[in-house]
Amino acid sequence: xxxxxxxxxxxxxxxxxxxxxxxxxxxxxxxxxxxxxxxxxxxxxxxxxxxxxxxxxxxxxxxxxxxxxxxxxxxxxxxxxxxxxxxxxxxxxxxxxxxxxxxxxxxxxxxxxxxxxxxxxxxxxxxxxxxxxxxxxxxxxxxxxxxxxxxxxxxxxxxxxxxxxxxxxxxxxxxxxxxxxxxxxxxxxxxxxxxxxxxxxxxxxxxxxxxxxxxxxxxxxxxxxxxxxxxxxxxxxxxxxxxxxxxxxxxxxxxxxxxxxxxxxxxxxxxxxxxxxxxxxxxxxxxxxxxxxxxxxxxxxxxxxxxxxxxxxxxxxxxxxxxxxxxxxxxxxxxxxxxxxxxxxxxxxxxxxxxxxxxxxxxxxxxxxxxxxxxxxxxxxxxxxxxxxxxxxxxxxxxxxxxxxxxxxxxxxxxxxxxxxxxxxxxxxxxxxxxxxxxxxxxxxxxxxxxxxxxxxxxxxxxxxxxxxxxxxxxxxxxxxxxxxxxxxxxxxxxxxxxxxxxxxxxxxxxxxxxxxxxxxxxxxxxxxxxxxxxxxxxxxxxxxxxxxxxxxxxxxxxxxxxxxxxxxxxxxxxxxxxxxxxxxxxxxxxx
Amino acid sequence: xxxxxxxxxxxxxxxxxxxxxxxxxxxxxxxxxxxxxxxxxxxxxxxxxxxxxxxxxxxxxxxxxxxxxxxxxxxxxxxxxxxxxxxxxxxxxxxxxxxxxxxxxxxxxxxxxxxxxxxxxxxxxxxxxxxxxxxxxxxxxxxxxxxxxxxxxxxxxxxxxxxxxxxxxxxxxxxxxxxxxxxxxxxxxxxxxxxxxxxxxxxxx
Numbered sequence: 001x002x003x004x005x006x007x008x009x010x011x012x013x014x015x016x017x018x019x020x021x022x023x024x025x026x027x028x029x030x031x032x033x034x035x036x037x038x039x040x041x042x043x044x045x046x047x048x049x050x051x052x053x054x055x056x057x058x059x060x061x062x063x064x065x066x067x068x069x070x071x072x073x074x075x076x077x078x079x080x081x082x083x084x085x086x087x088x089x090x091x092x093x094x095x096x097x098x099x100x101x102x103x104x105x106x107x108x109x110x111x112x113x114x115x116x117x118x119x120x121x122x123x124x125x126x127x128x129x130x131x132x133x134x135x136x137x138x139x140x141x142x143x144x145x146x147x148x149x150x151x152x153x154x155x156x157x158x159x160x161x162x163x164x165x166x167x168x169x170x171x172x173x174x175x176x177x178x179x180x181x182x183x184x185x186x187x188x189x190x191x192x193x194x195x196x197x198x199x200x201x202x203x204x205x206x207x208x209x210x211x212x213x214x215x216x217x218x219x220x221x222x223x224x225x226x227x228x229x230x231x232x233x234x235x236x237x238x239x240x241x242x243x244x245x246x247x248x249x250x251x252x253x254x255x256x257x258x259x260x261x262x263x264x265x266x267x268x269x270x271x272x273x274x275x276x277x278x279x280x281x282x283x284x285x286x287x288x289x290x291x292x293x294x295x296x297x298x299x300x301x302x303x304x305x306x307x308x309x310x311x312x313x314x315x316x317x318x319x320x321x322x323x324x325x326x327x328x329x330x331x332x333x334x335x336x337x338x339x340x341x342x343x344x345x346x347x348x349x350x351x352x353x354x355x356x357x358x359x360x361x362x363x364x365x366x367x368x369x370x371x372x373x374x375x376x377x378x379x380x381x382x383x384x385x386x387x388x389x390x391x392x393x394x395x396x397x398x399x400x401x402x403x404x405x406x407x408x409x410x411x412x413x414x415x416x417x418x419x420x421x422x423x424x425x426x427x428x429x430x431x432x433x434x435x436x437x438x439x440x441x442x443x444x445x446x447x448x449x450x451x452x453x454x455x456x457x458x459x460x461x462x463x464x465x466x467x468x469x470x471x472x473x474x475x476x477x478x479x480x481x482x483x484x485x486x487x488x489x490x491x492x493x494x495x496x497x498x499x500x501x502x503x504x505x506x507x508x509x510x511x512x513x514x515x516x517x518x519x520x521x522x523x524x525x526x527x528x529x530x531x532x533x534x535x536x537x538x539x540x541x542x543x544x545x546x547x548x549x550x551x552x553x554x555x556x557x558x559x560x561x562x563x564x565x566x567x568x569x570x571x572x573x574x575x576x577x578x579x580x581x582x583x584x585x586x587x588x589x590x591x592x
Numbered sequence: 593x594x595x596x597x598x599x600x601x602x603x604x605x606x607x608x609x610x611x612x613x614x615x616x617x618x619x620x621x622x623x624x625x626x627x628x629x630x631x632x633x634x635x636x637x638x639x640x641x642x643x644x645x646x647x648x649x650x651x652x653x654x655x656x657x658x659x660x661x662x663x664x665x666x667x668x669x670x671x672x673x674x675x676x677x678x679x680x681x682x683x684x685x686x687x688x689x690x691x692x693x694x695x696x697x698x699x700x701x702x703x704x705x706x707x708x709x710x711x712x713x714x715x716x717x718x719x720x721x722x723x724x725x726x727x728x729x730x731x732x733x734x735x736x737x738x739x740x741x742x743x744x745x746x747x748x749x750x751x752x753x754x755x756x757x758x759x760x761x762x763x764x765x766x767x768x769x770x771x772x773x774x775x776x777x778x779x780x781x782x783x784x785x786x787x788x789x790x791x792x793x794x795x796x797x
Contacts, residue, residue: 124595124596125593125594125595125596126593126595128595128597128609128613129609129613130595191617191620194616194620195613195616195617195620196613198612198616199609199612199613199616202605202612203596203597203602203605203607203608203609203612204595204596204597204609229616229619229620229623230619230620230623231623232620232623233620233621233623233624233626233627234623234624234626234627234630235627236624236627237624237625237627237628237631238627238631240628240735240739241628241631241735244724244731244734244735248723248724248725248731248734249724249725250724250725250728250731250735251725251727251728251731252631252635252728252731252732267725268725268726268727268728268731270635270638270639270644270727270728271635271728272634272635272638275631275634275635278630278634279627279630279631282627554593555593
């Protein structure tokens with residue numbers, strides 16, 4: 001990207017050679033370039049995953065009618081005459097979930113923001129293992145290519161949902177094999193990333209930066225990396241078992257006497273579909289926190305900076321985060337209340353689920369309280385951060401009935417569930433990630449994004465997202481199941497709420513229209529945005545106060561910083577300016 | 593640009609980057625094999641008989657199907673290779689590069705012995721028609737030992753790298769090279785340890 005061409009001259013002299021284009025931008029070991037690579041790739045995947053669901057929404061709003069404008073682009077195997085086939089609808093649904101979670105949000109939240117910001121915020125010259133970092137990106141990239149490639153194999157991409165429940169997934173077409181192989185790559189990539197982040201945060205903190213002087217964002221990435229490190233391998237194990245079921249005809253997930261299309265499947269049997277669910281959710285529940293914690297970290301940074309006061313209860317926030325990370329490993333079976341796993345199990349998991357809501361509420365409350373008495377600057381990133389708080393609140397509160405077995409059973413597999421987790425991830429996490437882009441863009445490029453376009457983007461996104469996801473809660477309470485090809489038209493109990501299908505679909509397309517100002521803003525501002533100062537937001541953390549914008553190509557800082565104080569010393573009574581950066585020496589020292 | 597603590601340990605954490613990194617990696621490996629061992633327990637609890645019907649014959653003990661003497665031999669081979677791995681690292685710590693070559697060579701050779709014995713065992717199963725699709729006992733046997741075998745192959749590749757091309761670092765940065773052997777050793781011991789759990793779980797219980 002343009003920003004790295006403008007790197008100060010100093011480091012070229014040090015290295016004594018000029019790096020080739022390939023080493024510098026493609027196979028770079030610089031965490032900033034890798035962060036930007038992750039960022040661009042994952043934004044493209046987010047757009048792609050969103051496009052899939054925009055197609056689905058046509059089918060849901062106008063079932064059986066040909067898709068206008070672009071319908072002719074698709075083959076007869078998918079949309080003959082522009083009318084979507086059920087098989088293709090299932091592919092879109094499975095791939096939307098998979099792409100958004102594993103190829104969109106996680107790489108954007110962890111791969112892009114984590115890579116770019118964490119070493120800068122802790123005052124490190126790079127990640128602890130730069131080559132591993134590069135490998136992590138390219139393994140991720142290969143995984144993404146395989147996932148996209150699965151659309152082009154016979155019978156298309158995976159159709160068994162992003163959860164790939166067995167035994168359906170085992171008897172699926174070839175796309176599912178591609179899905180599993182791709183997941184193995186993606187898991188390996190996050191594993192490499194997680195080892196790297198943890199080592200970097202533990203080992204490369206600047207002088208004077210204890211764990212309790214780390215910005216909250218770094219803490220969020222730290223806990224997230226632990227979740228990635230320990231929760232992903234069981235899914236890798238599960239993927240290996242399912243691959244073996246598919247390719248070696250084993251029966252890990254195949255029960256005895258399974259009948260498909262009127263015939264008993266010819267396998268040894270004796271396996272357990274529930275085993276897949278246990279292994280899958282052992283990953284996928286911590287995964288929810290992988291999606292949410294970095295977003296909370298970003299919001300904390302933006303709120304402290306724009307409220308011009310320290311975060312309320314920094315230590316409590318950190319302890320809550322650690323507790324949340326620990327608890328997330330023992331709540332997974334609340335996704336499985338209707339599997340008949342027994343009352344003792346249900347009781348245990350609904351209890352742990354209620355317990356884990358406590359630290360989440362503490363974090364959200366502390367972030368709200370941080371606003372109290374602040375002189376708030378309503379910058380574009382701040383709007384996104386403020387939008388995150390109530391949206392994530394709705395997402396969290398609608399989750400409580402799903403965490404209790406008695407209320408989960410009627411709501412399970414309805415649109416209520418879809419509404420709930422989309423509130424957490426879409427108006428929650430995605431708003432925070434967008435805010436993060438507006439917040440760190442000046443640091444990455446040395447230029448600012450346009451404020452007016454940013455505000456149009458924010459308000460359009462916030463309003464249209466609510467028109468998409470709130471009606472889902474209503475439909476779900478009326479009992480409309482998820483994964484219905486016709487949106488529920490054939491069900492009597494769905495008739496009263498069918499009208500919302502069109503509302504949600506139109507809102508989804510409007511949401512797309514409101515992303516255009518963002519895309520334009522992002523591309524144009526890279527070259528033509530107003531020049532940004534090194535500390536554009538008058539922030540206290542090291543990436544702003546100690547590094548130039550953009551940071552030095554190799555090594556980030558001209559001199560490695562030393563830390564003297566806590567991360568959010570805004571409006572400190574002993575200091576003249578309303579921000580007191582972590583690396584500014586105390587007054588006595590500087591006078592000498 | 594120099595990344596701090598690549599060789600010397602960081603004073604307040606007491607480890608260098610690579611050592612912390614490999615321990616974290618091993619933690620994730622524990623979760624990987626932990627997931628598979630859990631799957632084994634889950635399947636076995638749900639099964640009416642274990643190991644059950646293989647080739648039209650109902651077996652009561654895993655040891656009637658699998659070759660316990662060969663697996664015992666392999667256990668000894670892997671434990672031996674762990675010992676030579678430690679010796680290769682200790683030789684470097686004592687500045688004896690010639691002995692390092694000897695012990696590292698022995699470690700690699702023992703790794704190959706393990707694989708050859710394993711291949712022989714697999715061949716014996718295949719020739720009887722005992723394939724993974726036969727029943728869940730054989731399925732989990734092949735998946736667990738196969739994944740472990742892949743780890744052994746990975747370890748041999750790493751050790752071969754340090755035996756030949758990677759050993760050049762001994763001349764330029766002996767301290768860092770010694771650290772690398774220690775880290776390769778941690779991984780090798782882990783692979784050994786997995787087998788020590790695998791052997792009784794699958795062959796004997």
